[in-house]
Amino acid sequence: MIQMLEELKPMLAKYKGERGVLIPVLQDIQEKYKYIPPDSVAVISKELRIPVTKINGVITFYAQFRSEPVGKYIVRICNGTACFVNNSESISDTLKEALKIDVDETTEDKLFTLEKVACLGCCSLAPVIMINDKVFGKLDSTKVKKIIEKYKKEQPDE
């Protein structure tokens, strides 16, 4: 808690006294830790004088915020309408099988977290997945398997 306070103090300083800052604050924290550590909630509450209940209310309301640590690579399966009619379900099955985890879970080696998102907006390339900030389009099961194999070897760019 004390360590978290030290870490977050500079980040929170610019938000002090401003209104409507809770969502940007949580976004900054998630950017830093890739999730919202439970300790950070108490720090925000203390520093910015926002009730813990309100902070937790906001964290649980928005899909973007995570309360669990995530893997090195976040694999997002697009579940938009265009992907759906282009069989994103089978892409999802292939990923679950290849990573041996379900949606919203992280692999034991902390390498991959699997997520489903509403729509990535690259509908013309459906079906689509996103790994961290990279989009992969026009996929089928074979291509998905190859991509995951590459990431497993941690050489995604070769």
Added chain:
Amino acid sequence: MNNIKRIKVGMASCGLAAGAQEIYDILSADLGDKLEGTGCIGMCFREPLIEIEFTDGRNLTIGDVDPERARLLAEKLTTEIPEEWIIYDTASKEFAKQPYFSKQHKIALRNSGIINPESIEEYLEKDGYEGLKKALKMPGDDLCQLILDSGLRGRGGAGFPTGLKWKFARRSQNDQKYIICNADEGDPGAFMDRSLLEGDPHAVLEGMVIGGCAIGATMGYIYVRAEYPLAIERLEKALIQAREKCFIGKNIFGSSFDFDLEIKKGAGAFVCGEETALMHSIEGDRGMPTLKPPFPAESGLWGKPSNINNVETLANIPWIVFYGADKYAAIGTEDSKGTKVFALTGKVKYSGTVEVPMGSTLREIIFDISGGIKNDKQFKAVQIGGPSGGCLPESLLDTVVEYKALNATGAIMGSGGMVVMDEETCMVDVAKYFLNFTVEESCGKCTFCRIGTRRMYEILDRISRGEGKMSDLDELEKLGHQVKNGSLCGLGQTAPNPVITSLKYFRDEYVAHIEGKKCPAGVCKELILFTIDEEKCTGCTLCARNCPVDAISGEVKKLHLIDQEACIKCGKCYDVCRFDAVIKE
């Protein structure tokens, strides 16, 4: 090489996802000084795209540029470019006659894919900020009247006259008013606003300053989805440039008008597309809608009068102010003026963004502009308006695009998502998909939206598993009307639309699931069966090797068999078989 003025690479999200950065890097080795990025050209189906501008004014658009083509291009620019690479050539009249080009009319997307969105100079060359200049000289009442006269209606979906909305906000007396841009494009299958923000961010900024000037707001917010990082990046750059040029800030164009803008990132909640929910989200709260009245025009963000417009609405504003209301009102139908941008996706040949005059028919958009259905399959339905819209059948393809005509079908104009479906799409499955979306996105405030949609989902799920009863159909309709009437905001009020329209137009498909225990499209897993054709199977073992549950047995060069008990109906065997020996029924 000397006759080339510029080369532009389409670098919007879909271009980048298709590999535009690599193409840019390859070309920059030889052509660095003439190369630049642009926004969405609209022809997403041929990404990555590049456009070559010659000094004599000729423009060439080239599609499917893979690294090999890019390397060849760098060499061939001095000689001839193969004809089959060319998508559009301004030197040839033939291209302009193609319906893809001739039936479109670009106002909101006027600069998208043409200018470099990261350069304010290029926007200025296209009469950028001229509308604002004109607006600053007009009395606010005249400005509102001008927009009202143009007939522009809210492009977010509801279609409320923009000029009227502005008048209400103008009439409210307060020391502080706000103008907000709703860029929380949440409909799955819609990406018009993303294209616009990535391709022409200044048009939206200019629209907002004009709006601020009209209603008397000095502060603006753009609420944009966090899932659109590139759009946010380009907006931020545009904002800095506009500030440097004093188009945003104090004493704009030497007038007494001050206006500032802030970008707010959403956090992933579909319901925040609803205006009151969006304002609560800006305030840092859970994005839950509240009862209207009071309308935002009286009491909105932080209790101050506020006006919310959609991205596409705002992008039209500078054009209307600059060219005049009459010119805009001359396009379209009696009911709906101007143009509308649609994002065409699904089973259509040419997916991408299109902008058509109001009054175009759905058939023109899907078949003439977008080339019809992929792989020569049969058209089944078009879904318009996302989770709030409806599925329309072939018999309604001659419906014209305007608010009134589309509402009459049970669908809505919506924000512009158009997902085309073919014979392999199951309508029960689609209805279930949308309901699942609303179940997950309902904020939970209204009982009917929270629980009613879930009950509807359960019924649909039952039907898709072959366990439905005929009385379920009446129950769905009844519940649908209750959810519509018992919900506070647009999310709940429109959530049953996909179910109600598919029941209305595709009832026989529901009946086939219930009485025949069959899924005609071969989608619902519990109702399909995979078997192997004795005649066609060559015993290549490919299916057995791909089966994730080892449900297929058979030796090399001998007939294979599927163990129906173990089969999970994933369809992998059907997809991989090279001899069409796997039968799906």
